[in-house]
Amino acid sequence: MTRLFLPRDSVAEALGAGAVARALxxxxxxxxxxxxxxxxxSRGLLWLEPLLEVETxxxxxxxxxxxxxxxxxLLDAGLLQGAPHxxxxxxxxxxxxxxxxxxxxxxRCGLIDPLSLDEYRATGGxxxxxxxxxxxxxxxxxxxxxxxxxxxxxxxxxxxxxxxSVRAAEAAQxxxxxxxxxxxxxxxxxxxxxxxxxxxxxxxMAIAGLATGATQGYVYIRSxxxxxxRSLNAAIAVAEAAGLLGASVLGSGREFRLEARLGAGAxxxxxxxxxxxxxxxxxxxxxxxxxxxxLRGLFGQPTLxxxxxxxAAVPWILAHGAAAYxxxxxxxxxGTMPFQxxxxxxxxxxxxxxxxxxxxxxxxxxxxxxxSGRPLRAVQVGGPLGAYFPERLLxxxxxxxxxxxxxxxxxxxxxxxxxxxxxxxxxxxxxxEFCAAESxxxxxxxxxxxxxxVEVIDRVIAGRQxxxxxxxxxxxxxxxRDGSLCAMGGLTPxxxxxxxxxxxxxxxxxxxxxxxx
Amino acid sequence: MPGHTDWDAARAAAIIAxxxxxxxxTLPILHALQDAFGHVPQEAVPLIAEALNLSRAEVHxxxxxxxxxxxxxxxxxxxxxxxxxxxxxxxxxxxHAALRAAYGVDWHGTTADGxxxxxxxxxxxxxxxxxxxxxxxxxxxRLDAARLAARLAAA
Numbered sequence: 024m025t026r027l028f029l030p031r032d033s034v035a036e037a038l039g040a041g042a043v044a045r046a047l048x049x050x051x052x053x054x055x056x057x058x059x060x061x062x063x064x065s066r067g068l069l070w071l072e073p074l075l076e077v078e079t080x081x082x083x084x085x086x087x088x089x090x091x092x093x094x095x096x097l098l099d100a101g102l103l104q105g106a107p108h109x110x111x112x113x114x115x116x117x118x119x120x121x122x123x124x125x126x127x128x129x130x131r132c133g134l135i136d137p138l139s140l141d142e143y144r145a146t147g148g149x150x151x152x153x154x155x156x157x158x159x160x161x162x163x164x165x166x167x168x169x170x171x172x173x174x175x176x177x178x179x180x181x182x183x184x185x186x187x188s189v190r191a192a193e194a195a196q197x198x199x200x201x202x203x204x205x206x207x208x209x210x211x212x213x214x215x216x217x218x219x220x221x222x223x224x225x226x227x228m229a230i231a232g233l234a235t236g237a238t239q240g241y242v243y244i245r246s247x248x249x250x251x252x253r254s255l256n257a258a259i260a261v262a263e264a265a266g267l268l269g270a271s272v273l274g275s276g277r278e279f280r281l282e283a284r285l286g287a288g289a290x291x292x293x294x295x296x297x298x299x300x301x302x303x304x305x306x307x308x309x310x311x312x313x314x315x316x317x318l319r320g321l322f323g324q325p326t327l328x329x330x331x332x333x334x335a336a337v338p339w340i341l342a343h344g345a346a347a348y349x350x351x352x353x354x355x356x357x358g359t360m361p362f363q364x365x366x367x368x369x370x371x372x373x374x375x376x377x378x379x380x381x382x383x384x385x386x387x388x389x390x391x392x393x394x395s396g397r398p399l400r401a402v403q404v405g406g407p408l409g410a411y412f413p414e415r416l417l418x419x420x421x422x423x424x425x426x427x428x429x430x431x432x433x434x435x436x437x438x439x440x441x442x443x444x445x446x447x448x449x450x451x452x453x454x455x456e457f458c459a460a461e462s463x464x465x466x467x468x469x470x471x472x473x474x475x476x477v478e479v480i481d482r483v484i485a486g487r488q489x490x491x492x493x494x495x496x497x498x499x500x501x502x503x504r505d506g507s508l509c510a511m512g513g514l515t516p517x518x519x520x521x522x523x524x525x526x527x528x529x530x531x532x533x534x535x536x537x538x539x540x
Numbered sequence: 541m542p543g544h545t546d547w548d549a550a551r552a553a554a555i556i557a558x559x560x561x562x563x564x565x566t567l568p569i570l571h572a573l574q575d576a577f578g579h580v581p582q583e584a585v586p587l588i589a590e591a592l593n594l595s596r597a598e599v600h601x602x603x604x605x606x607x608x609x610x611x612x613x614x615x616x617x618x619x620x621x622x623x624x625x626x627x628x629x630x631x632x633x634x635x636h637a638a639l640r641a642a643y644g645v646d647w648h649g650t651t652a653d654g655x656x657x658x659x660x661x662x663x664x665x666x667x668x669x670x671x672x673x674x675x676x677x678x679x680x681x682r683l684d685a686a687r688l689a690a691r692l693a694a695a
Binding site: 033034036037038069070072205206207208209210211213214246247248249250251284285286287288289290301302303304305306307322363364365366367368371372394395403407437439440441442445450453457460461 | 563564565566567568570571592598601602605606607608609620624625626627628629630661662663664665666667668669670672674677678679680681682
C-alpha cells in the first residue's frame with residue numbers, strides 16, 4: 024500500500040486539487056496499484072500547489088505543481104516509487120524555502136490529516152493542554168506572559184496581560200473569543216492553520232478557557248473562508264466526540280465548549296469590539312473603550328479575545344516552555360511570526376521565523392522577487408491599513424517596533440509585493456475607497472474622512488491644484504489618525520501617507536499641464 | 541445559486557425556530573435563510589424580529605449592514621471577485637474591467653440572462669495565487685476570463 028498526500032487547502036483546491044485526487048485514485052486503480060490518499064493541509068509553499076507527496080523508504084517525496092492532466096504521466100514515470108519526473112521536487116523539508124524556517128506554530132501543517140486526532144497526538148499534539156492541566160490556571164497565565172507572546176492579530180498587545188485581566192475578573196460567565204476574521208489582504212496564515220491544523224487552535228483555546236475560567240468559546244470566522252469554516256467545524260465535532268471539548272476537558276472535570284460562528288463580509292468585524300457586537304447579533308459597530316473586553320466583552324461579560332495565531336502559539340509554549348519560545352525573536356518581539364508572502368511574488372507562501380528577518384530576506388531570498396519578473400517597486404506590510412515601502416527600505420527588520428519606527432506596522436504579518444507597473448496614487452486612493460466601503464460609520468473622521476479622501480485624491484490625480492490638495496490630504500490624514508475611534512480610520516493614513524512620502528512622483532503625473540497654478 | 545427554493549414562510553419560521561435559542565442568533569438565522577432561499581426577503585424581517593424579541597429596525601439594520609446578505613435574488617451563479625491589494629498587484633483591476641465588460645454588468649449586477657452575478661469581495665486569503673475568486677462558494681485561483689468561463693460551464 025503506497026501512501027499519497029495531497030492538500031485540501033483552499034489554494035490547492037482553487038488550483039484543481041480535487042480533480043488531481045480523482046485522477047490519482049482512478050489511475051492507481053486501473054494499474055492495480057493499492058494506494059491511500061490523505062488530504063492534508065498545505066505546507067505553505069503556495070506557488071507549488073497542488074503539491075503532491077508520496078511516502079517512500081527515503082521519506083516523503085514531493086511533486087508540484089501538479090495539474091490533473093499531469094497525473095497519468097506521473098504514474099507512468101513511477102510516481103509511487105518516488106521516481107524522477109520534471110515535477111519532482113525531492114524531500115520537502117530539504118527545500119530551502121522550508122528548511123530555513125522555524126516552524127513552531129505551523130510544525131505539523133501539511134504533514135497530517137487535519138481531522139485525525141490520532142495523527143495530531145502522534146506529532147506532539149495535546150502535550151500543551153496536558154501540561155496546562157497539570158500546571159493550573161495561574162501558572163499557565165504566567166507561562167504565556169513569560170513567553171513574551173504578543174497579539175498576532177496586529178496590535179501586538181502582550182497576550183499574558185490580557186489573560187491575567189480575564190483570569191482576575193469575577194463573573195459567573197466568562198468567554199474566550201477567537202478573532203478569525205482575517206480580512207487583511209496579503210494574509211492567509213489563520214486560514215492555513217484552520218484548514219491544515221485546526222486542533223492546534225482548538226487546543227490553544229481550551230488552554231485559554233482553563234487558564235481564565237471561561238467555559239464557552241467562540242471562533243468568529245469570516246465567510247470568505249468557506250473551506251476553513253467547514254474544516255474548523257468538522258474538527259470541533261471530532262474534538263467533542265473525543266472529550267477534548269465539552270463538560271470535562273480530557274477527563275479533567277473542567278468544562279470548555281467551543282462554537283464557530285460565521286461572519287458576513289464586513290472587514291470592520293476584525294476589530295475586536297465590532298466583532299463582539301456582531302457575535303451578539305448586531306451591526307458590527309465599534310465600541311468605545313474603556314471598558315476593555317477583558318472586563319466587559321461579549322454579552323457584557325469578561326472576555327478573552329485573541330487572534331488565531333496567538334491562541335495557536337500557546338500549545339507549543341506550554342509543551343516546550345516559555346523560555347524556549349522567548350529565545351526566538353529580537354528586541355521586544357519574542358517568539359516566531361508566520362510571515363506571509365503575497366501579491367506579485369514568485370514564491371508566495373508562509374514563512375514562519377523568529378522576529379527580525381529583513382523585508383529583503385523574505386521578499387528576495389524566500390520569495391524570489393516578483394512573479395512578473397519586473398523590478399520590485401513597493402511592498403505593503405500589514406494589510407490594507409499598513410504602509411507601503413519602497414525598494415530602498417527593504418533592509419528594515421521585521422519586528423513590531425522597527426516597523427512602527429519606520430512609519431508602518433507589522434500587523435498580521437502580510438507582505439504584498441508590487442512591481443514597477445504600480446501607480447501609487449491609485450493605491451492611496453484605494454486605501455480611502457476601502458475605508459469608505461468598510462467603515463462602520465460610528466465616528467466622523469473615518470466615516471466622512473474616507474469619502475473626502477477619495478475626492479481629494481481624485482483631484483490630485485486629475486492634476487487640479489495638486490499642491491493645495493496634497494496639503495489637504497495630509498491635514499485630513501492627521502484628523503483621521505488622531506480623531507478616529509479605532510484602527511480603521513486611525514490607520515488608513517498609513518498607506519496614504521507612506522505612498523505620498525515614498526512615491527511623491529506618482530502624485531505629480533497629472534500636474535504637468537497645471538504646473539503654473 | 542442552484543439548490544435554492546422559493547420563499548416559503550412556514551419553512552422560514554422553522555429555520556428561525558431552529559436557531560432562535562442560540563446566543564446572538566441574528567447572524568446564524570440570516571445565514572440560514574440566505575442558504576435556503578438565496579436571499580433574505582423583506583418578509584423575513586418581522587418573523588426574525590418577533591422570534592428574537594427585537595424591533596424590525598434592529599433586524600433591518602443588521603441585515604443591511606453586512607455585505608453578504610442579499611435582499612434580492614442573485615443570478616444562477618454568483619462570482620465574487622477579489623478586489624484587494626494582493627490581487628491588484630497581479631492585474632485584478634484590468635481583469636475585472638474586462639469581465640464586467642464581457643458580461644455586460646457592473647458590480648452587484650446580474651447578466652441579462654440571469655446566469656451570472658458579479659460581486660466584489662475584499663480578500664479570500666488566496667493572496668499568493670491571485671487573481672482570486674469564489675465561484676458559487678468555491679475558491680478559484682490564478683483567475684482569467686477563460687478559467688472563469690470554464691468553471692461556469694462546468695457548474
